Each structure stands twice: as structure tokens, then as C-alpha cells.
Amino acid sequence: MKKSFILSALCVSLYYPAQTFVQAYQNRINQITQSNINNYLTEFAYLGVKTTGSANNNNTFTWLKNKYLTFGYTEAQISENVFTYNTTITKNLILTKTGTKYPNTFVIVCGHYDTIVGPGVNDNGSGTSVILEMARILKDVPTEYSIKFINFTGEEQGLRGSQNYVNTVVNTTNPKMDIKVIFNIDQVGGVAGEVNNTITCERDTNNNPATNNAASNAVTQELMTCVSLYSQLQTNLSYAYGSDYMPFQANGEVITGFYEFNESTKPHSSSDTYVNMDPVFVYNVTKAALGAVQHFATAEINGLSINDCPPEKMLQSLQIYPNPVSDLINIEMLNTNLKDFSFSITDLSGKLLIRSENSKKIDVSKLSSGIYFATMTVEDQKLTKKIVISK
Ligand SMILES: [Zn+2]
Known part of the structure; x- marks a missing residue:
């Protein structure tokens, strides 16, 4: 197994690195199903109001973990990052897939699962569903870079989970965790009844610090290219704010993100429900996201070694x-x-x-x-x- 992985990585490394359409990426994107997306969203809805530290919040953590186990990931690939909010304990969930070539460099794909007031099917059941479907499909796909799929909690109380992760994991790892890019997916559900055909791609324009802005702009351009290569969606370039990439931004990391272009008025209310969003938009966003994650992490082209590429x-x-x-x-x-x-x-x-x-x-x-x-x-x-x- 190990041998074929090494040969496979070699096969990829010899591939012309320009950002062009890759059929193998598309073939994996074709495995995304609308019914899977609908199931994640309806199950997320059924879990109720997931206020940080609540029983529903904990149940959602368990639901996520069981999903990853069902996809075939092992307990060893799943970790939790625990912190206390208002005397209650709450947990970020981290799923790690180790890279074949750069095992210590990480592509972080994240979105929060906690909600406030309502069931949060758009904010952020949508991003949660995108992450689940990508993790399902990439389970057996070797990538050169390691990937961490992170479901954060405490976002609605001020990015508590992501800040805790940066403080207690990213910066305490020795040497400090090497992060290639953070790709945050938050509120990509769209608006029921509207034509949801555009995704907002977010780059870092924050000047504290400004040193990471150019790199964020570059990866966001790559993200936009992936949207056009692997989905029918149009892109809108905007700036990053108010979600889980910001503690990483402040830490000097390179960030990018997806956010809906048609902005729903339902989040943070009891009306943030399945019927008020557009599951087809989530399906289309997942295509674009899976193209981008394969690009960022350099997914294997065809699973074949250099000697047997037909x-x-x-x-x-x-x-x-x-x-x-x-x-x-x-x-x-x-x-x-x-x-x-x-x-x-x-x-x-x-x-x-x-x-x-x-x-x-x-x-x-x-x-x-x-x-x-x-x-x-x-x-x-x-x-x-x-x-x-x-x-
Ligand atoms: Zn959100």
C-alpha cells in the first residue's frame, strides 16, 4: 500500500502544475449527490438549535463524528479540541488526512456547526454539509498536502472555537503548525425562490497584519478559477470578515473563503430552515469547493503509478x-x-x-x-x- 502511494505521488509531481481542468478532479466531483446534500441538511435541521455548549450542540458533534466514521475514517484520524464557554464544555472536531508528500503542511477546510436562536440550516448547516460531502469523497484519495477538515463550535459567540484552536493547537505545536491555506465555508445556503448562481469568494484585506494579504489574494484567485473550472457558478470577489478564518488571519496565516452572494435574512432566527434556503445551490457550491480542495492539497491525478499510467x-x-x-x-x-x-x-x-x-x-x-x-x-x-x- 505504502509503495503504491509513493509511486502515485511521483506520478502527480511530474504533472504540469498550471491551474487547468483536471479530469480526475472532475470525476470525483461527479460523485457529489444532491440527495446526500439534502440528507445532511435535513439531519442537521433535525438536531435543533445548537447553541454552543448545549446538549444539541454536543449531539451535533457526535453526529459529525459518526458521519466521518461511517465514511470509513478511523478514530485515530479524528480529534477534538475542547474548551469551556460560559461554564459549559464544547468541542471543535478535527478530521486529519495525512498528505503523501508534505505530511506536515496543512490545507485547513473549516466551517462552524454551532447555531444561535434557530436550527441554522443555512448558517452553517450548509457549510457543514459541503465539508461532509467532500470528506466522504476524498476519504481514499491521496493528496500531497495534509488536509484538516475542521467543524468549529463557538463561532456565534465571537469565533471562540477557531480562536481556541489557533491558541491551543496551531501555536503550541512545535514547530508551529505549517498551514498552506485556510478555506472557510460559512453560510452558503442561498435564498429559496431566488436565482442562486453566484458564490462570493473572500480574500484577506485586513491590515492587522497586512503581510498575508497578497498570498490570500493569490489563493482566492485560484479559488475563483476552481469555481469556473468545476461548477456552473459565477464568482463575486469580496473580503473576509466575521467568520472562523479571522483568528487564523490575525495569526498571519493565508486565508480564503466562500459565502453566499444572495444573502439570506434568515440566519440567527428560527426561520433559518431547510425550506428557506436553496439545497441545489449548496450542491453547486460543493462542486466548486471540491475542485478547490483538490487543487490546494494537490490530489492525485489517477491513482496509478508512473509505470502503469495507461x-x-x-x-x-x-x-x-x-x-x-x-x-x-x-x-x-x-x-x-x-x-x-x-x-x-x-x-x-x-x-x-x-x-x-x-x-x-x-x-x-x-x-x-x-x-x-x-x-x-x-x-x-x-x-x-x-x-x-x-x-
Ligand atoms: Zn456562520
């Missing part, structure tokens, strides 16, 4: 760039050690203009501007893409 997988990973091109085409595929392939360019009538064997740089400077077909052949498999030559 030709069709090779072709799925084919990148031809730049496109449009003026003089030199670069070719990248999953397995950079691949020796036996051919590449040809034809015009629209099918006339062969260029043919090369086993070369990853193709000189097209002699072709005039126009549209052509590029065909890659690996063993008995072929893939043709359109290329544009522009002088």
Missing part, C-alpha cells in the same frame, strides 16, 4: 501550450518519462504539415496564422485538439 490516462493529461501559439508549442503529459509518442499537425482539410516523434517542443514558426488540428498518439490511442497559430 495511454488513455496519458492523453487525458495532455497539455499543449501556449494556445494560441506563434512559434514554439510545448507538450506536457502526466508521465514525463514517456518515450514513445508522436505528435502531428494537420490543416483543416487533413493535410499533414508537421510530424514529430518523442519531442516535447514543436517548432510551428513556418505555419501561417490559422486554425489547425494537433494529434497526439500514445501507443494505439490518439487525441486531437484544436490549436490556433497567431503571428
Whole structure:
């Protein structure tokens, strides 16, 4: 098992790292189901008002833990971070998936599960459902970076759970916990009866400190690209505030987040219920989020080792760039050690203009501007893409 993991990680590390569509990520996104989302939301609703430290709050912690165990995670992968709020004990839940290449560097995916006044099906049963569905699908998916899925409590009392986690875990780990990015998902339920087709992506604009702002902007741009690659949603760029990423922000970490664009008026009231939100929006947000988490954590491309990536997988990973091109085409595929392939360019009538064997740089400077077909052949498999030559 360990051996194949190492080989698999190698397979990924050789993959061209640009942020382009990855079919293997999409295949996992296709495992998200609307009925799972609906079930998480209705079960969350049924757990009632989950005020920090209450019996319902504790029951929700247990419900979450049982969900992860049902998905196949082990007790050893689940930890709790306990603190006292108003003389009652309450617990953050942390699910850790260890990375294959950077086990000590973490992508944190978080959202609070506590609610106030109402059942909080949007705020934040929605984010909780997104996290559950992602954890279910990624259970057996190796990632280069470690992932921590964290369900925080105490958010509604002033980010108590996330602040406690930063104070008692992030900063007391020796050396200090190395965090690649914090991706917070809070209130992504949308509004019933409205067209919920846009997700707000949040970057750090806070100046205390400002040193982490540029990195947050960069990962938020990546997040927005993931939304467009893996969902039908449109993006709205905004700023981070008032949720569990802020204690991390203040600690100098790199943060990003999702928040609904059509903003519901129901949160923090007894009307924050299933019927007042849009479960289809949550489903669509989950697609975008799962694309982003796979991107941030560098999920494995196809579960195969470098020596047994079959030709069709090779072709799925084919990148031809730049496109449009003026003089030199670069070719990248999953397995950079691949020796036996051919590449040809034809015009629209099918006339062969260029043919090369086993070369990853193709000189097209002699072709005039126009549209052509590029065909890659690996063993008995072929893939043709359109290329544009522009002088
Ligand atoms: Zn919230």
C-alpha cells in the first residue's frame, strides 16, 4: 500500500502544475449527490438549535463524528479540541488526512456547526454539509498536502472555537503548525425562490497584519478559477470578515473563503430552515469547493503509478501550450518519462504539415496564422485538439 502511494505521488509531481481542468478532479466531483446534500441538511435541521455548549450542540458533534466514521475514517484520524464557554464544555472536531508528500503542511477546510436562536440550516448547516460531502469523497484519495477538515463550535459567540484552536493547537505545536491555506465555508445556503448562481469568494484585506494579504489574494484567485473550472457558478470577489478564518488571519496565516452572494435574512432566527434556503445551490457550491480542495492539497491525478499510467490516462493529461501559439508549442503529459509518442499537425482539410516523434517542443514558426488540428498518439490511442497559430 505504502509503495503504491509513493509511486502515485511521483506520478502527480511530474504533472504540469498550471491551474487547468483536471479530469480526475472532475470525476470525483461527479460523485457529489444532491440527495446526500439534502440528507445532511435535513439531519442537521433535525438536531435543533445548537447553541454552543448545549446538549444539541454536543449531539451535533457526535453526529459529525459518526458521519466521518461511517465514511470509513478511523478514530485515530479524528480529534477534538475542547474548551469551556460560559461554564459549559464544547468541542471543535478535527478530521486529519495525512498528505503523501508534505505530511506536515496543512490545507485547513473549516466551517462552524454551532447555531444561535434557530436550527441554522443555512448558517452553517450548509457549510457543514459541503465539508461532509467532500470528506466522504476524498476519504481514499491521496493528496500531497495534509488536509484538516475542521467543524468549529463557538463561532456565534465571537469565533471562540477557531480562536481556541489557533491558541491551543496551531501555536503550541512545535514547530508551529505549517498551514498552506485556510478555506472557510460559512453560510452558503442561498435564498429559496431566488436565482442562486453566484458564490462570493473572500480574500484577506485586513491590515492587522497586512503581510498575508497578497498570498490570500493569490489563493482566492485560484479559488475563483476552481469555481469556473468545476461548477456552473459565477464568482463575486469580496473580503473576509466575521467568520472562523479571522483568528487564523490575525495569526498571519493565508486565508480564503466562500459565502453566499444572495444573502439570506434568515440566519440567527428560527426561520433559518431547510425550506428557506436553496439545497441545489449548496450542491453547486460543493462542486466548486471540491475542485478547490483538490487543487490546494494537490490530489492525485489517477491513482496509478508512473509505470502503469495507461495511454488513455496519458492523453487525458495532455497539455499543449501556449494556445494560441506563434512559434514554439510545448507538450506536457502526466508521465514525463514517456518515450514513445508522436505528435502531428494537420490543416483543416487533413493535410499533414508537421510530424514529430518523442519531442516535447514543436517548432510551428513556418505555419501561417490559422486554425489547425494537433494529434497526439500514445501507443494505439490518439487525441486531437484544436490549436490556433497567431503571428
Ligand atoms: Zn456562520
